[in-house]
Amino acid sequence: MITTIVxxxxxxxxxxxxxxxxxxxxxxxxxxxxxGAHLCSVDLEAFRNLIDPGEEQFLRAHLPAAEFRSIQRERxxxxxxxxxxxxxxxTVLLRLGxxxxxxxxxxxxxxxxxxxxTALRLRLTAFRSLAVLYLGIILPSRHVSxxxxxxxxxxxxxxxxxxxxxxxxxxxxxxx
Amino acid sequence: xxxxxxxxxxxxxxxxxxxxxxLGIMVRRKLHRRFPFFSLYxxxxxxxxxxxxxxxxxxxxxxxxxxxxxxxxxxxSTTLRFAVIYEIFAHVFxxxxxxxxxxxxxxxxxxxxxxxVALLTAVQTKDRDPYFAMYAxxxxxxxxxxxxxxxxxxxxxxxxxxxxSWRNYAFGMALGLGIFASVKLAAAALEGSxxxxxxxxxxxxxxxxxxxxxxxxxxxxxxxxxxxxxxIGIPDHNLELWNKELQxxxxx
Numbered sequence: 001m002i003t004t005i006v007x008x009x010x011x012x013x014x015x016x017x018x019x020x021x022x023x024x025x026x027x028x029x030x031x032x033x034x035x036g037a038h039l040c041s042v043d044l045e046a047f048r049n050l051i052d053p054g055e056e057q058f059l060r061a062h063l064p065a066a067e068f069r070s071i072q073r074e075r076x077x078x079x080x081x082x083x084x085x086x087x088x089x090x091t092v093l094l095r096l097g098x099x100x101x102x103x104x105x106x107x108x109x110x111x112x113x114x115x116x117x118t119a120l121r122l123r124l125t126a127f128r129s130l131a132v133l134y135l136g137i138i139l140p141s142r143h144v145s146x147x148x149x150x151x152x153x154x155x156x157x158x159x160x161x162x163x164x165x166x167x168x169x170x171x172x173x174x175x176x
Numbered sequence: 177x178x179x180x181x182x183x184x185x186x187x188x189x190x191x192x193x194x195x196x197x198x199l200g201i202m203v204r205r206k207l208h209r210r211f212p213f214f215s216l217y218x219x220x221x222x223x224x225x226x227x228x229x230x231x232x233x234x235x236x237x238x239x240x241x242x243x244x245x246x247x248x249x250x251x252x253s254t255t256l257r258f259a260v261i262y263e264i265f266a267h268v269f270x271x272x273x274x275x276x277x278x279x280x281x282x283x284x285x286x287x288x289x290x291x292x293v294a295l296l297t298a299v300q301t302k303d304r305d306p307y308f309a310m311y312a313x314x315x316x317x318x319x320x321x322x323x324x325x326x327x328x329x330x331x332x333x334x335x336x337x338x339x340x341s342w343r344n345y346a347f348g349m350a351l352g353l354g355i356f357a358s359v360k361l362a363a364a365a366l367e368g369s370x371x372x373x374x375x376x377x378x379x380x381x382x383x384x385x386x387x388x389x390x391x392x393x394x395x396x397x398x399x400x401x402x403x404x405x406x407x408i409g410i411p412d413h414n415l416e417l418w419n420k421e422l423q424x425x426x427x428x
Contacts, residue, residue: 003300004369007318011362014325018354021332025347091339098341102401120274123338 038092040085047082050075053145069140076136076144083133087126094119180376187383191390192225198390201397207345210267213259214349220256224249247313254320257353261327264350268335268342275340282334283327290326294319314364321361328354348396352389359385 049055056075060068097119100112136144195218202208208215228245231237262283269279298315328350335342342350363382371378 001369003297004365007297007322007365008362011321011325011358011365014329014358014361015355017329018332018351018358021336022347022351024336025342094339095341116272117274120272120338124274127338 039089042082042085042089047079047086050079050082051144053143056143065141072140073137076133076140080130080133080137083126083129087123087130090119090123090126094123180380184376184380184383187380187387188225188229191383191387192222194387194390194394195222198393198397201394205397207397211260211263211345211349213256213263217253217256217260220249220252224253250313250317254317257324257357258320260349260353261324261331264346264353265327265331267346268331268340271343272340282330286327286330287323290323290330293326294322297322314367318361318364321357321364324357325354325361328357344396344399344401348393348399351396352392355392356385356389 056072059071063071093115097112097115101109101116103109103112132144136142199208199215199218199222202211202215202218224245228242228249231242231245265283266279269275269282298319331350332354334340360382363378367375367378
């Protein structure tokens with residue numbers, strides 16, 4: 001009987017989730033009307049400093065183990081905030097790229113396609129990085145490597161500028 | 177005729193008529209080439225309704241023959257629904273060069289995970305039905321529905337998390353099928369444990385959910401595709417913004 005109740009509740013929850021996602025999709029079109037408002041500002045230099053392996057090595061060498069673990073956890077928690085912001089921006093830019101690649105203008109469509117590729121790579125990298133960071137918070141003695149995330153973010157900023165040159169994006173690149 | 181019977185006949189026939197419309201739109205927009213299994217599934221549904229309803233109202237077809245045809249239809253439509261889900265997976269992932277290689281492993285991984293869940297729930301299911309054939313049918317329907325609803329839910333959640341946008345028709349197909357599979361799952365679980373098989377009210381809910389699914393397919397097939405031009409609108413002389421972007425580029 002418990003199995004049946006669980007199955008019925010799970011089925012009901014699935015219907016609710018699907019309907020909510022359909023509603024969210026309809027609202028995503030409104031997102032595109034002002035994409036800049038949904039972007040979070042990311043201080044790339046501060047982020048680079050947080051995930052710098054040299055910095056981590058220095059702290060590991062000069063601090064007592066317990067203190068290092070505590071500080072490393074704090075640093076990784078801060079990095080989680082940055083990576084989440086990068087992931088959120090990647091999603092906004094992905095949506096923008098997806099809409100741009102449907103454009104009848106071939107140059108806008110091509111830039112949109114390129115933006116989609118980079119945004120998707122960035123989104124997946126952010127996803128993997130979050131997993132690495134959470135693992136690092138649980139096991140702070142473990143070395144954390146987030147190679148490529150900052151570089152990808154820089155690359156995408158350039159692509160948004162290129163798209164903005166062909167198509168005014170209401171301050172998207174300025175918000176990045 | 178009783179109102180409930182009238183409603184049942186409406187829910188039996190109306191989706192098939194609407195599915196003819198779905199097929200017509202798909203052929204006109206050449207979508208049947210991109211989604212052959214979805215088109216085949218709709219065709220199978222239309223034909224099965226034509227055959228089963230004719231047999232139902234005819235005096236010449238026995239209950240046993242009707243039952244055999246019904247079982248054949250159930251097996252065929254369940255298999256086709258799996259094919260449609262795979263087709264939707266492939267369509268969503270193939271749209272993105274970066275994800276193209278991820279499509280098959282994600283589908284297989286999700287299928288394997290759900291199969292374990294479905295088998296565990298099948299083992300836990302205690303059926304009240306005295307006939308083994310009915311019990312087996314419930315468990316199989318429940319297993320298939322867990323797999324179908326689960327696969328679609330995983331695809332939706334993955335896309336929502338990553339931020340993938342779907343073309344209207346693919347989204348509609350998955351949404352309609354997901355809702356139908358979920359309602360069918362709840363019905364299969366309830367029929368196995370709480371209510372007798374063939375319960376009219378449960379049947380009406382399942383048929384109603386299929387009707388709703390077909391309406392969802394039609395809606396999304398007819399709805400205009402959201403695009404950049406429609407979403408943002410092209411300003412004619414937005415020199416200030418252009419200037420800002422140029423200044424930003426020159427600073428890089």
